[in-house]
Structures are given as structure tokens and as C-alpha cells.
Amino acid sequence: MENRRVFLNRHNNLLQYEERIYPLVEVDTPNVFRNLFPYDEVPKIAFNDRIVPHNMPDEIWITDTTFRDGQQSRAPYTTEQIVTIYDYFHKLGGPKGIIRQSEFFLYSKKDRDAVYKCLERGYQFPEVTAWIRASKKDFELVKEIGLKETGILVSCSDYHIFYKMKMTRKEAMNHYLSVVRECLETGVAPRCHFEDITRSDIHGFVIPFCLELMKLGEEYGIPVKIRACDTMGYGVNFPGAVIPRSVPGIIYGLMTHGGVPSAQLEWHGHNDFYKAVTNSTTAWLYGASGVNCSLFGIGERTGNTPLEAMVFEYAQLKGTLDGMDTTVITELADYFREEIDYKVPSRTPFVGENFNVTRAGIHADGLLKNEEIYNIFDTDKFLNRPVLVAVSNTSGLAGIAHWINTYYKLKDKRAVDKSHPVVTIVKDWVDKQYDEGRVTVITDNELIKVIDEACKELNVNI
Incomplete structure (x- = not known):
């Protein structure tokens, strides 16, 4: 004890003993901690x-x-x-x-x-x-x-x-x-x-x-x-x-x-x-x-x-x-x-294709009102990844409106809400798809085509 150096710990400003007191312990047989790692059982997490x-x-x-x-x-x-x-x-x-x-x-x-x-x-x-x-x-x-x-x-x-x-x-x-x-x-x-x-x-x-x-x-x-x-x-x-x-x-x-x-x-x-x-x-x-x-x-x-x-x-x-x-x-x-042809799993945080994509209609409704409700942070700012809504049979009017606003970068007065007639037409088309037995998510290209046709039919621009 008398030979141990005393030093000031700069993190807590307290004097401490140097505790370098452990010599090498030679053993005849390996210590494999069989009590923690039995191998034929799941490893144990023990506490002291x-x-x-x-x-x-x-x-x-x-x-x-x-x-x-x-x-x-x-x-x-x-x-x-x-x-x-x-x-x-x-x-x-x-x-x-x-x-x-x-x-x-x-x-x-x-x-x-x-x-x-x-x-x-x-x-x-x-x-x-x-x-x-x-x-x-x-x-x-x-x-x-x-x-x-x-x-x-x-x-x-x-x-x-x-x-x-x-x-x-x-x-x-x-x-x-x-x-x-x-x-x-x-x-x-x-x-x-x-x-x-x-x-x-x-x-x-x-x-x-x-x-x-x-x-x-x-x-x-x-x-x-x-x-x-x-x-x-x-x-x-x-x-x-x-x-x-x-x-x-x-x-x-x-x-x-x-x-x-x-x-x-x-x-x-x-x-x-x-x-x-x-x-x-x-x-x-x-x-x-x-x-x-x-x-x-x-x-x-x-x-x-x-x-x-x-x-x-x-x-x-x-x-x-x-x-x-x-x-x-x-x-x-x-x-x-x-370039490398490596597919990042779609739900991988920060980088997966779906990490900030929601499919639930009720969530989409919340995103339409305020994206902070269902997005971890401003993913558009930090990752160039705006929050998205995938359109499916559960997206509802709010989900379709959110998809249109995100894809076409519509903000403030230009943004559409779930009462917009284009949104209604797209919703009717989506419902028909699933009524006829579809089970997959609607693709972006399909939505773009339906939206273009709806805009021509209504003579409106979005």
C-alpha cells in the first residue's frame, strides 16, 4: 500500500491510489468459465x-x-x-x-x-x-x-x-x-x-x-x-x-x-x-x-x-x-x-429503404399533420431522406396525400390534404386494386401514372 502512487483523477478531481497490483496467474488447465459458457446451454449473465x-x-x-x-x-x-x-x-x-x-x-x-x-x-x-x-x-x-x-x-x-x-x-x-x-x-x-x-x-x-x-x-x-x-x-x-x-x-x-x-x-x-x-x-x-x-x-x-x-x-x-x-x-x-450490388436490409436504421417509411393509415394521418409524430428526427436534413408513406390497402387518404406531398415536394399552400379530389381518385384506384386480390405495395411508377391521369381528368396541377 505504501508504494502505490497517488494521483489526481482529472474527471472527478479526487486523489486516487494507483491499483496496478495483479501479477500473471499461470494455470495448468484453461479457465474457460464453464459456469458462464456451458456451450450445451445458453450462456449465463451473472451479477455480483x-x-x-x-x-x-x-x-x-x-x-x-x-x-x-x-x-x-x-x-x-x-x-x-x-x-x-x-x-x-x-x-x-x-x-x-x-x-x-x-x-x-x-x-x-x-x-x-x-x-x-x-x-x-x-x-x-x-x-x-x-x-x-x-x-x-x-x-x-x-x-x-x-x-x-x-x-x-x-x-x-x-x-x-x-x-x-x-x-x-x-x-x-x-x-x-x-x-x-x-x-x-x-x-x-x-x-x-x-x-x-x-x-x-x-x-x-x-x-x-x-x-x-x-x-x-x-x-x-x-x-x-x-x-x-x-x-x-x-x-x-x-x-x-x-x-x-x-x-x-x-x-x-x-x-x-x-x-x-x-x-x-x-x-x-x-x-x-x-x-x-x-x-x-x-x-x-x-x-x-x-x-x-x-x-x-x-x-x-x-x-x-x-x-x-x-x-x-x-x-x-x-x-x-x-x-x-x-x-x-x-x-x-x-x-x-x-456500384457494389450489396442490398442493405430494408429495415436497417438510417440506411434501409424503409427505415423512415410508414404503411399504417393512422400513422400517415399523423405524419400529414406533423411529421415529428412518427419520424425519429429531421431525416431529410441529416440524411437527405424525407419521411415517406408507402401506399397500400392500409394507407388511407392521409397516406396518399402524404406520399404526393413528399414525392412532388409540395409544401405550405401547395400541399394537398386528404380532401383533395386527386387524392380521392387515387384512393378509389388503390381500393379497387386490393379488392381484386392484390397483396403487394403500390409502386411509385404506378402512383405517378394514376396521379397524372387524375390531374388531366380534373384539369388541375399539383
Whole structure:
């Protein structure tokens, strides 16, 4: 106790003890937390009601893995597609570079060509970084290209250490540290990806490993970053949940016991249990400056934290977009549909074709009176996506009127209401369609044709 450093916590202005007191715990058999992960049962979420404080950093940001994890679950992007998407990220992140970094594979010529072309752009943000295995051979690729930072895979659960790598904890740690030291000796900043952290022995391996990494960073004068990887999506945000599943507990442990500063700490989540976005936001709230994301959540198995989701989480937490251009999100979605032939699921928040489309007639009536009633925010302003009403047998007069006003951009005195004669004619036509057995939504082209005919019949313009 007497040898522990006392320091001032700048977030709460209280003196605190340094709590770096956890040595490596070597074990003969792997600790796979069978009580939490029985495998032949659904995983357990247990609680001990140990609560840690919120500790959101002064600065938070987004990092991107679209070209790394995002390419592990789909056909690889072409070099040109990677460069185009990277340009979009630069525009989306704004002048403050809220999208701070983007990581790349280096193994194929296509990926290396993309890295060179992105570097030629000369953007400060997103910074181009690499991803490698904990291999000195892989590190040669980083040195060849001349990148300033690289991610290094350092699997930290006993599942990986014992079963995949066939090592002891000490052997694994020494192996990882040797690769990190080589990075530091050549002036490359290492970003250590703690794979499978939500099934790891936090106090017996993760924190002792962090302490060694922080010592290396101090020795070489180069910050070592830690990426906490919820590889299987087991993380939970509930206060009082036990580690290793507790996101607040992991972040608190890495910072308080492992000595990792917020600016050197980021979260990488997967969505196996539908918690990727919530867990990423939680990591921000409890001290991590970075959250690692993939565009549209495209990634292994159920995917990663969607980058576009964290753009809006950022705005909700900070009360500002800090210069991010959110209309780029719609441009990216259009690019994926038209150029990459990737269909974004229609109900995907912010980018799906139907995310702000309503079909219920009673909802359409509310939208006609005030769109705030059924729209999450001004989607036209932030995403160039005005709120829409799909016309079907349940749309009613209000839904048809709203569709006409939106499609033809009719506002104020030019807007039609549900008593307009054109609306009545269209409603009669729609009703006849469904009376005759139709089951699909009316298409835009069909509505345009019927509206044109109604206007000619009534000799009116809309």
C-alpha cells in the first residue's frame, strides 16, 4: 500500500491510489468459465452488483474496420471501391476527424495497392493503419509500406491460448511482447487487439499483460493502444454484471488496474446477441475513447458495430455532430446498392429503404399533420431522406396525400390534404386494386401514372 502512487483523477478531481497490483496467474488447465459458457446451454449473465463509475473521456471517436473485419464476411472489395469508400469516410468524419482511423489488410496486392492509393490522398483522417497477426513475418509488410501504426492480434482467452495456440499463458504473453517490442524498436505504434476478451481471465491474464505493454510504451516513448475485442458478442452493459462479460467492468479494469489511458483504449464489438451498438456506447461511457466499427455492421458472423449507428450515438452523447456530414451515410448506402450490388436490409436504421417509411393509415394521418409524430428526427436534413408513406390497402387518404406531398415536394399552400379530389381518385384506384386480390405495395411508377391521369381528368396541377 505504501508504494502505490497517488494521483489526481482529472474527471472527478479526487486523489486516487494507483491499483496496478495483479501479477500473471499461470494455470495448468484453461479457465474457460464453464459456469458462464456451458456451450450445451445458453450462456449465463451473472451479477455480483459491483458497480463502477461512469468515466466518459473528454474526447471520443470512431475507428473503422470496414476493410479488415468487414472483408472477412463478403466478397473482397476492389481497390477502386476501397479508395472510394475511404474518401466517403473522410467526408463523413468532418474537419475534426471523428472517424479517426481505418485499418487495412496487407496480405494481397489488391489490398496493398488500396493502402498506397489511400495514403496518396494525404488525409489526416482517417489515418491509414494495418492489421497483422502476432508474427514477425507479418510485421515486415508494415515496415515495407511505412505505416505509423498497426494492429496486432493478441488472443487473450484460454480458449485461444490453450486450444488454438497450444501455449501456456506465460508463453503467449512472451510471444506477444516480443512482436510488440519489435514494432516499437522500428518506431511503429502497436495497437494490441485483445481477441475474445469477454471470455478471458481479466485479472489473471489481461491486466498483467496490459501492465507489461504499458511499461514497453513508456520504455520506448510510444503509446501502446489496447483494443478490447468482444469477438463472440458476449459483452453486456448491465450495471453489476460479472466480468468477463461486463463491459463497464472490463473498461474499468483496463484503466484502473491495467493503467491504460482513455486515448489508448478502444472497444471492438460483435453483434451475436444484438448488443454491439449498446456495448460500444457503454465503452465510451466508462472510459474508452475509441469504438471500432464497420460500415453497415458488415463483419464476421452477425457483424460488427455499425459505423453509421455510432455517428448518431456520438451526436446524442455529445449534443453535437462536431462537423460530421451525415448525408454521406445515404451516399454510401446508395453506392453500395448501385456500384457494389450489396442490398442493405430494408429495415436497417438510417440506411434501409424503409427505415423512415410508414404503411399504417393512422400513422400517415399523423405524419400529414406533423411529421415529428412518427419520424425519429429531421431525416431529410441529416440524411437527405424525407419521411415517406408507402401506399397500400392500409394507407388511407392521409397516406396518399402524404406520399404526393413528399414525392412532388409540395409544401405550405401547395400541399394537398386528404380532401383533395386527386387524392380521392387515387384512393378509389388503390381500393379497387386490393379488392381484386392484390397483396403487394403500390409502386411509385404506378402512383405517378394514376396521379397524372387524375390531374388531366380534373384539369388541375399539383
